[in-house]
Amino acid sequence: MKREAIYKSHIEKTINCPQCGYPLPIYFKWTKLVQCPACKSSIFLEDESVKLIGKSSTLSPEPSLLTIGEPIIIENKSFLPLGKIRYSYGRGFWEEWFLKGESNREFWLSIDEGDFALERPLNIPLPFKDFRELQVGREYGKYIVTEKNSAECVGFEGELPREIKIGEVYEYAHLSKGGASLVTVEYQNGNMRIFVGEWIDPFKIKRVYS
Numbered sequence: 001m002k003r004e005a006i007y008k009s010h011i012e013k014t015i016n017c018p019q020c021g022y023p024l025p026i027y028f029k030w031t032k033l034v035q036c037p038a039c040k041s042s043i044f045l046e047d048e049s050v051k052l053i054g055k056s057s058t059l060s061p062e063p064s065l066l067t068i069g070e071p072i073i074i075e076n077k078s079f080l081p082l083g084k085i086r087y088s089y090g091r092g093f094w095e096e097w098f099l100k101g102e103s104n105r106e107f108w109l110s111i112d113e114g115d116f117a118l119e120r121p122l123n124i125p126l127p128f129k130d131f132r133e134l135q136v137g138r139e140y141g142k143y144i145v146t147e148k149n150s151a152e153c154v155g156f157e158g159e160l161p162r163e164i165k166i167g168e169v170y171e172y173a174h175l176s177k178g179g180a181s182l183v184t185v186e187y188q189n190g191n192m193r194i195f196v197g198e199w200i201d202p203f204k205i206k207r208v209y210s
């Protein structure tokens, strides 16, 4: 009877793919971008309108702990993986999984080989004004910069809460105040997006159906 307690994936609405007509269930209230699983078109959602923004290539399948649409549990909290973005940093890539949490909350699980981080968007005050001034190893207030880099978005699948562009490069930095805590700052076109969370042990990620 375990299944009764799990996350119920509520469909917010269903749209039809403007390219092929495939009915696409949308599971997140604020989804902006969805890839049609049938024809691979990228579809942008805005208010009540649905706009085709081209075809995206299929990501080469990679073994992963997660599957779109299959709920997981991390430390007694349930999440529904709805989409993923793949980023390249030259020799390799990593993936950012968009998870819908309880109460329609947005979470991101970043999987970079053996490193897993679970974060949520949160506008906390940061002790610096300009992303560009950050240097790895330097302290800013209670934070130390542990990584600063740029990455190219190479593709996506599923549904996402924001628009992304394939081929777009964005900069990011990881800040730590010790322990497993993590703040990630993404920087693009002069704007910073802040995510707060922590590094997690992948063994803490449990599949609901296995």
Ligand SMILES: [Zn+2]
Binding pocket: 017, 018, 019, 020, 021, 022, 036, 037, 038, 039, 040, 041
């Ligand atoms: Zn389609």
